[in-house]
Amino acid sequence: MSLVGVIAFYFTYTLVLFSIIAILYTFGLWSRRFSVAISIQRIWKLGAEEMNRLIRGNSIDRMHFAIVVGLLLSIAFALLGPALPYLLPLLYLMLALTLPAIAGLLLSLYWRLQLLNKSDRLNRKLNGSKEMIFNSKKLQVILIVVIVFTIAQLIVEWITGFEWLANLLDATKNLFIAIYYARPSINLIKNFDRPITKVQLPFELKKIQSGEVDAAQVKVGVDKIGELSSDAIASCDSCVEIGACEAACPATATGRLLSPRVLVRKVSVLKESNGDDADPFKEILDDEVWSCTTCGACVYSCPVGVDHLGLIYQLRRTMVEKNRLDQKKSSLLMNLMQGGNSMGLPNYARNSWIKDEFGISEAREGKPFEYLLWVGCMPSFDERSRESVRSLLKIVREAGLSDKLAYLGDEETCCGDPARRLGEEGTFQNYALTNIEIFKKYGAKKLVVLCAHGYNSFTNDYISVDSSMKGIKVYHESQLIEELIEKGKIKLKKANEDVTIHDPCYLARYNGVVEPQRLILSSASNLKEPQQSGERTFCCGAGGANYWYDVPEEKRISHERLDQLSATGAKVTVTLCPFCNSMLNDASSVKMNGSMKVIDLSQFVEEHLDKNG
Amino acid sequence: MAKVYNNWVYIKFMRGLIFSENAELGKEMLNFLGGKIECDVAFAGEVGEAGLFAAKKIFILDSYPYDPQPVAIALESIATSYDYFFVGATTAGREVAAMMSQDLKIPMESEILSFDLESGQARISRFYYGGKTVMEKITSARIFTVMAGIASPLVTEKPYEQEVTVVHVQKPGINLITREEKQKGSIDLTRADVIVAVGRGIGKKEGLDVAGKLASALGGELAGSRPVCSDLHWLGEERQVGLSGKRVKPKIYIALGISGQIQHIVGMRDSKIVIAINRDKSAPIFNECDYGLVGDLYEIVPKLVQALGF
Ligand SMILES: Cc1cc2nc3c(=O)[nH]c(=O)nc-3n(C[C@H](O)[C@H](O)[C@H](O)COP(=O)(O)OP(=O)(O)OC[C@H]3O[C@@H](n4cnc5c(N)ncnc54)[C@H](O)[C@@H]3O)c2cc1C
Ligand code: SF4
Numbered sequence: 001m002s003l004v005g006v007i008a009f010y011f012t013y014t015l016v017l018f019s020i021i022a023i024l025y026t027f028g029l030w031s032r033r034f035s036v037a038i039s040i041q042r043i044w045k046l047g048a049e050e051m052n053r054l055i056r057g058n059s060i061d062r063m064h065f066a067i068v069v070g071l072l073l074s075i076a077f078a079l080l081g082p083a084l085p086y087l088l089p090l091l092y093l094m095l096a097l098t099l100p101a102i103a104g105l106l107l108s109l110y111w112r113l114q115l116l117n118k119s120d121r122l123n124r125k126l127n128g129s130k131e132m133i134f135n136s137k138k139l140q141v142i143l144i145v146v147i148v149f150t151i152a153q154l155i156v157e158w159i160t161g162f163e164w165l166a167n168l169l170d171a172t173k174n175l176f177i178a179i180y181y182a183r184p185s186i187n188l189i190k191n192f193d194r195p196i197t198k199v200q201l202p203f204e205l206k207k208i209q210s211g212e213v214d215a216a217q218v219k220v221g222v223d224k225i226g227e228l229s230s231d232a233i234a235s236c237d238s239c240v241e242i243g244a245c246e247a248a249c250p251a252t253a254t255g256r257l258l259s260p261r262v263l264v265r266k267v268s269v270l271k272e273s274n275g276d277d278a279d280p281f282k283e284i285l286d287d288e289v290w291s292c293t294t295c296g297a298c299v300y301s302c303p304v305g306v307d308h309l310g311l312i313y314q315l316r317r318t319m320v321e322k323n324r325l326d327q328k329k330s331s332l333l334m335n336l337m338q339g340g341n342s343m344g345l346p347n348y349a350r351n352s353w354i355k356d357e358f359g360i361s362e363a364r365e366g367k368p369f370e371y372l373l374w375v376g377c378m379p380s381f382d383e384r385s386r387e388s389v390r391s392l393l394k395i396v397r398e399a400g401l402s403d404k405l406a407y408l409g410d411e412e413t414c415c416g417d418p419a420r421r422l423g424e425e426g427t428f429q430n431y432a433l434t435n436i437e438i439f440k441k442y443g444a445k446k447l448v449v450l451c452a453h454g455y456n457s458f459t460n461d462y463i464s465v466d467s468s469m470k471g472i473k474v475y476h477e478s479q480l481i482e483e484l485i486e487k488g489k490i491k492l493k494k495a496n497e498d499v500t501i502h503d504p505c506y507l508a509r510y511n512g513v514v515e516p517q518r519l520i521l522s523s524a525s526n527l528k529e530p531q532q533s534g535e536r537t538f539c540c541g542a543g544g545a546n547y548w549y550d551v552p553e554e555k556r557i558s559h560e561r562l563d564q565l566s567a568t569g570a571k572v573t574v575t576l577c578p579f580c581n582s583m584l585n586d587a588s589s590v591k592m593n594g595s596m597k598v599i600d601l602s603q604f605v606e607e608h609l610d611k612n613g
Numbered sequence: 614m615a616k617v618y619n620n621w622v623y624i625k626f627m628r629g630l631i632f633s634e635n636a637e638l639g640k641e642m643l644n645f646l647g648g649k650i651e652c653d654v655a656f657a658g659e660v661g662e663a664g665l666f667a668a669k670k671i672f673i674l675d676s677y678p679y680d681p682q683p684v685a686i687a688l689e690s691i692a693t694s695y696d697y698f699f700v701g702a703t704t705a706g707r708e709v710a711a712m713m714s715q716d717l718k719i720p721m722e723s724e725i726l727s728f729d730l731e732s733g734q735a736r737i738s739r740f741y742y743g744g745k746t747v748m749e750k751i752t753s754a755r756i757f758t759v760m761a762g763i764a765s766p767l768v769t770e771k772p773y774e775q776e777v778t779v780v781h782v783q784k785p786g787i788n789l790i791t792r793e794e795k796q797k798g799s800i801d802l803t804r805a806d807v808i809v810a811v812g813r814g815i816g817k818k819e820g821l822d823v824a825g826k827l828a829s830a831l832g833g834e835l836a837g838s839r840p841v842c843s844d845l846h847w848l849g850e851e852r853q854v855g856l857s858g859k860r861v862k863p864k865i866y867i868a869l870g871i872s873g874q875i876q877h878i879v880g881m882r883d884s885k886i887v888i889a890i891n892r893d894k895s896a897p898i899f900n901e902c903d904y905g906l907v908g909d910l911y912e913i914v915p916k917l918v919q920a921l922g923f
Binding site: 328345348381548549589 | 746839844845860874875876879882897
């Protein structure tokens with residue numbers, strides 16, 4: 001190497017060292033601001049989680065992984081630069097690794113360039129301010145620059161004599177990382193294992209009722225951006241326009257007025273340009289907030305741990321608080337507050353048919369029981385949906401458990417989920433407290449539900465209201481049926497029939513219940529998985545109280561999902577939630593003249609019972 | 614006034630006051646309460662109308678503003694000589710009754726179906742459980758609202774001999790500034806008396822003509838199920854009835870080729886008379902209707918139109 005070469009190398013190497021110090025400095029800064037203790041264990045856990053995503057994830061996860069590997073590799077090259085000529089095996093290994101990394105980076109580059117256009121259109125459609133649109137482009141271009149620099153550096157590493165150039169590229173890119181990516185990285189380290197099920201409580205009704213907390217002091221909803229929870233703000237500020245949320249969002253996919261990316265960026269930019277006192281609804285449209293089905297796909301897929309949903313709940317509560325509701329939403333609330341169910345039908349004798357048809361007793365009759373069946377709003381009132389309960393009760397009868405089951409009759413109301421998701425926390429907590437009292441009164445230890453929303457409410461939401469719920473085991477019908485099969489109480493016969501499955505967001509993504517349904521279905525049919533399945537399922541369109549209201553859209557979410565399901569070639573779809581069932585059934589009858597049969601898991605199992613076995 | 618002697622209730626003389634801004638409803642209430650309690654009447658209208666009420670004492674409100682508050686105050690000023698109050702359940706009447714109840718600290722029951730006095734207490738009945746059942750109870754309430762149509766109006770042949778008092782209503786706190794007519798062309802299904810609703814059973818858009826003829830023969834409005842309105846767009850979305858459409862309560866609801874899924878039913882179950890025409894006799898709509906015709910709507914409807922003389 002010539003003297004000039006040596007000087008150039010060591011000069012640029014010093015720049016690399018400085019840039020790495022800058023990264024460490026900003027990481028330290030943000031970890032203090034977010035009060036995150038960065039420990040080896042936590043990073044290790046995060047690494048394991050990332051590997052897990054790589055294995056189970058989709059193409060966006062893999063691209064994201066390629067970027068992370070590329071970045072780490074490029075930094076390793078630069079740091080170890082002076083030593084590498086003496087560590088030839090390591091050098092060759094690293095060079096070999098550059099190839100898949102470059103391929104992944106090129107793919108991400110391609111995706112990002114496409115996104116640049118698409119996201120710009122969305123920003124405008126969703127009423128983004130000038131600042132927001134500019135900022136959005138800026139962040140996306142920076143990400144593109146980082147990718148391009150990383151690719152260039154990895155290529156240059158192959159050419160001897162140009163190490164100085166590689167160093168220069170690395171140092172520049174590191175500065176970008178220090179400035180723009182330290183905050184999201186710390187946010188990720190803080191939040192990567194935060195469960196989607198967690199909902200921040202604006203108040204605890206129990207404490208207000210007992211007088212421990214003064215109701216006058218409770219503030220629900222936000223008038224100013226500064227009143228958003230610090231977590232929500234940190235979340236919004238951490239978004240770096242990756243766009244994974246938007247790619248996963250069913251609302252965006254069907255042309256509703258919502259992109260989770262745009263929503264969090266609006267908040268962040270508005271806060272920056274107009275300060276803490278800005279009214280969030282200055283830029284956020286009402287229908288933007290109502291378009292969300294709370295499916296959680298955005299939170300699940302965000303590579304930097306942004307909690308879009310936490311923000312959405314706070315905005316919805318604000319709108320409910322201010323009564324900015326159309327007739328459908330307000331009549332849902334009226335029905336919940338006055339009628340004891342979400343359907344606006346008389347609660348009286350809502351499921352007396354169970355006793356008439358199956359002779360199962362109501363809890364208040366005082367007969368001891370093991371399982372308490374929560375029938376749910378849909379099957380209580382919708383004749384079509386009752387079929388799923390009938391099937392479940394026939395399965396229970398086949399297993400000889402009818403005597404061990406009871407139901408609540410007129411004491412059953414709503415689980416409260418639609419109220420919480422719409423943003424009426426008080427009504428939700430009221431239901432939760434009342435229901436918990438009823439469970440206690442009858443000493444219920446095991447609850448059986450057919451509905452994914454009921455399952456989630458009882459397993460997660462209720463515990464945050466009253467920890468005694470931890471003592472109650474909640475079975476989704478899939479788990480109960482699996483247990484019955486495992487214990488040999490029922491047997492299924494295999495049919496040579498293709499079926500596909502629609503996982504409910506609130507069961508699979510929220511609660512990770514994906515195995516039992518697959519074990520059951522694959523033991524009795526040929527299970528054809530749709531592209532988006534298991535934890536990565538695509539919403540049916542009913543969640544987040546969307547079942548009861550409409551928002552502008554180009555296509556129904558249920559129709560989009562039906563297309564995905566029928567792409568498997570199967571003519572039968574098995575659902576695990578009465579709401580999904582209703583949505584997809586309706587889609588099938590409108591779009592396919594009913595040629596996709598949509599049945600509940602219990603109906604499938606009943607059809608495949610091997611009564612001789 | 615009722616007096617209590619040694620725990621015996623001695624009914625000396627119970628008097629009621631009927632109020633409705635709508636004179637017809639006032640006469641209906643007079644008929645409804647006839648023989649049960651003697652009532653005087655307050656109404657808002659012309660002095661000349663007073664003689665048409667079969668009541669001994671008539672109060673005429675000298676104005677009837679949009680603000681229910683001064684109306685309630687005016688009625689409270691004459692309330693002392695009455696034991697029971699019956700207010701016509703119009704939009705404004707309900708508010709007036711509620712305000713009187715609040716101001717006079719007298720309990721109130723809304724939309725009663727019957728009224729009787731029993732040992733000095735009122736026995737009433739009203740709908741319960743969303744209209745599924747009727748509840749009867751003895752109540753301490755003394756203010757009631759009464760729905761229109763509960764009885765035919767009590768007509769007096771010759772002018773009644775009566776004492777007429779004009780009651781001054783104070784200036785309202787709310788003033789009417791302008792009135793704006795609803796946009797022409799926008800239909801309001803929720804106010805229609807007759808609705809002919811079509812479902813996917815009409816099969817093709819042209820089928821609307823058949824349904825349309827029936828609707829115009831009956832002077833009603835066309836409506837549809839969700840598939841017809843917002844999926845197939847044969848009718849506008851503003852005509853959709855159901856969970857994600859309008860909630861309607863016409864006097865007559867005719868469902869043509871509608872299967873009657875619950876999402877549709879919740880939008881029309883408050884209709885007075887439901888007539889369903891469907892080919893499939895096991896269609897759930899037949900559980901919700903008063904008259905059901907099993908058959909092809911294309912055969913039945915033209916005959917109906919003909920029978921109606923069109
Ligand atoms: C979230 C959600 C919200 C919904 N909201 C609404 C809503 O607001 N309003 C609504 O209506 N639906 C709503 N639905 C849809 C609802 O579930 C039903 O799918 C829909 O009501 C069915 O419409 P239909 O009765 O017109 O069609 P179908 O169910 O297809 O019924 C057609 C009927 O026509 C009969 N028929 C066919 N040919 C003839 C003939 N020649 N003569 C006589 N009868 C004939 C058939 O026997 C059948 O019963 C909603 C669904 C969901 C999931
Ligand atoms: S929760 Fe689902 S619908 Fe709502 S913004 Fe996130 S991805 Fe979109």
